[in-house]
Amino acid sequence: MSGTTMQAPRSSPLWRLTQGAGMIVLIYLGLYALYGWLQPRALEPYGIAALMNNTAPLALAAAGQTLVVLSRGFDLSLAGVISICNVVLAVHPLEGPGGAAASVLICLAIGAAVGAVNGILVAHLKLQSIAATLATMIICQGIALVILNAPGGYVAEWISYEMTDRLWKVIPVSGLVIAVVTGVWLMMRRTDFGVAIYAVGADEHAAALSGIDVRSVRFRTFVAAGMLYGLAGFMLSAQTATGNPTSGTPLLLLSFAAVALGGTSLSGGRGGLFASIMGAATLTLLQKVLFSSGVSSFYTGMFQGVVLILAVVFSGVLSRIGEGK
Numbered sequence: 001m002s003g004t005t006m007q008a009p010r011s012s013p014l015w016r017l018t019q020g021a022g023m024i025v026l027i028y029l030g031l032y033a034l035y036g037w038l039q040p041r042a043l044e045p046y047g048i049a050a051l052m053n054n055t056a057p058l059a060l061a062a063a064g065q066t067l068v069v070l071s072r073g074f075d076l077s078l079a080g081v082i083s084i085c086n087v088v089l090a091v092h093p094l095e096g097p098g099g100a101a102a103s104v105l106i107c108l109a110i111g112a113a114v115g116a117v118n119g120i121l122v123a124h125l126k127l128q129s130i131a132a133t134l135a136t137m138i139i140c141q142g143i144a145l146v147i148l149n150a151p152g153g154y155v156a157e158w159i160s161y162e163m164t165d166r167l168w169k170v171i172p173v174s175g176l177v178i179a180v181v182t183g184v185w186l187m188m189r190r191t192d193f194g195v196a197i198y199a200v201g202a203d204e205h206a207a208a209l210s211g212i213d214v215r216s217v218r219f220r221t222f223v224a225a226g227m228l229y230g231l232a233g234f235m236l237s238a239q240t241a242t243g244n245p246t247s248g249t250p251l252l253l254l255s256f257a258a259v260a261l262g263g264t265s266l267s268g269g270r271g272g273l274f275a276s277i278m279g280a281a282t283l284t285l286l287q288k289v290l291f292s293s294g295v296s297s298f299y300t301g302m303f304q305g306v307v308l309i310l311a312v313v314f315s316g317v318l319s320r321i322g323e324g325k
Contacts, residue, residue: 021262021263021272021274021275021278023263024261024262024263024275024278024279024282025278027282027307028278028281028282028285031282031285031286031289032285034289035285035288035289035292038289038292038293039288039292042288045166045169045170046166048172048175049164049165049166049172049174049175051284051285051288052172052174052175052178053164053172053174053235053238053239054239054284054288055174055178055280055281055284055285056174056175056177056178056232056235056236056239057082057232057233057235057236057239057251058232058251058254058255058258058280058283058284059178059232059258059276059277059280059281059284060177060178060181060228060229060231060232060235061078061082061228061229061232061248061251061254061255061280062254062255062258062259062262062276062277062279062280063181063185063228063273063276063277064078064111064224064225064226064227064228064229064232064255065078065225065255065256065258065259065276066259066262066264066271066272066273066276067197067221067224067225067228067273068129068221068222068225069201069259069264069265069266069268069271070197070198070201070221070264070268070269070270070271070272071197071200071201071217071218071221071268072200072201072204072267072268072269073122073129073218073221073222073268074129074130074133074256075118075129075133075222075225076130076133076134076136076137076252077114077115077118077133077136077137077140077226077229078137078225078229078232078248078251078252078255079137079140079141079248079249079251079252080114080136080137080138080139080140080141080143080144080248081110081111081114081140081226081229081230081233081248082229082230082232082233082236082247082248082251083140083141083144083233083244083245083246083247083248083249084110084114084140084143084144084147084233085106085107085110085111085229085230085233085234085236085237086144086233086236086237086240086243086244086245086247086248087144087147087148087153087243087244087245087247088106088107088110088147089103089106089107089155089156089159089233089234089237089243090148090152090153090154090155090237090242090243091147091148091153091243093153093154093155093156093159094156095156095157095158096156096158097158097162099156099158099159100156100158100159100162100163103156103159103234104231104234107230107231107233107234108227108230108231109230110226110230110233111225111226111227111228111229111230111231111233112223112226112227112230113226114136114140114226114229115222115223115224115225115226115227115229116219116222116223116226117136118132118133118136118222118226119218119219119220119221119222119223120219121135121136122218122222123214123215123216123218123219123222124215124219137252141245141246141248141249144245144246145245147245148243148244148245149245150245151242151243151244151245152242152243153242153243154241154242154243155237155238155240155241155242155243159234159237159238160237160238160239160241163177163234163235163238164238164239174235174238174239177231177235178277181228181231181273181277182273182274182277185272185273185274186274189272193217193220196212196217197217197221198269198270199212199269200212200214200217200218200268201267201268201269201270202268202269202270203269229248232251233247233248236248236251254280254283254304255280257279257283257304258276258277258279258280258282258283259271259276259279260279261276261279261282261283261307262274262275262276262277262278262279262280263275263279264276282307283304283307286300286303286304286307287300287304290303
């Protein structure tokens with residue numbers, strides 16, 4: 001029909017690519033094939049588990065960041081939450097399965113508490129998210145330094161061994177944790193809360209007019225994101241087996257890179273956790289490929305930036321094609 005805009009069918013491969021997830025999966029598979037060629041042992045169960053262990057903290061942090069970004073916000077407290085969880089587990093190790101369960105609950109509680117503070121500041125006091133979460137990040141990092149003023153301590157052996165191991169010598173535990181988070185998200189996005197996150201991010205005023213409690217949605221989004229940061233801190237502690245009061249700082253900018261690389265719109269309302277998790281996995285894998293290629297670590301950030309720019313540009317082009325523009 002003349003005068004109308006042709007759009008790609010939602011079931012078409014092109015439409016799936018424009019959502020970001022399809023594109024980042026293709027990039028990941030290409031990098032993984034290259035990594036397997038450079039390091040054949042990377043294709044073995046041990047190599048896969050090691051890659052998953054390295055990916056898990058950033059993937060979980062990026063998942064939490066995605067929730068906030070989808071609701072049109074930014075969360076810098078990620079670095080502080082992860083740091084506090086890391087030093088708490090290193091200073092007060094709790095052994096055995098029961099200790100591990102208690103440690104997870106402690107990390108989730110820390111993340112939820114910081115998220116609640118962020119939610120009050122942003123949703124109820126109407127502060128800008130970037131300013132409010134910057135303040136909470138600084139406070140959290142100060143608390144982490146009070147708990148442990150220098151790298152040290154040790155994480156419970158059960159956590160550091162079992163959470164980085166493989167079930168039945170095949171399935172990486174860290175990969176299972178990521179899968180569970182992804183599954184929870186797939187179920188949650190179909191709930192009223194999941195739909196409301198997208199609605200608030202797309203158009204806050206329209207969401208309010210449709211009967212959505214915008215303040216409640218923003219508050220709960222920050223709490224849920226904080227809990228994912230706490231889980232990221234737990235998995236980082238399992239990987240490093242020690243404490244560092246600044247352990248969360250390197251993950252802050254990388255979390256935003258993973259979100260953007262996954263195709264989630266930084267203006268809110270479009271994207272998803274799975275794509276961001278794949279973005280985090282791609283950034284981690286890129287580091288492995290560069291190291292295996294003999295590239296100096298000084299150039300890692302540069303290559304990550306180039307890949308991020310290319311991916312965002314490519315995603316934008318595909319999105320325009322899919323919309324018929």
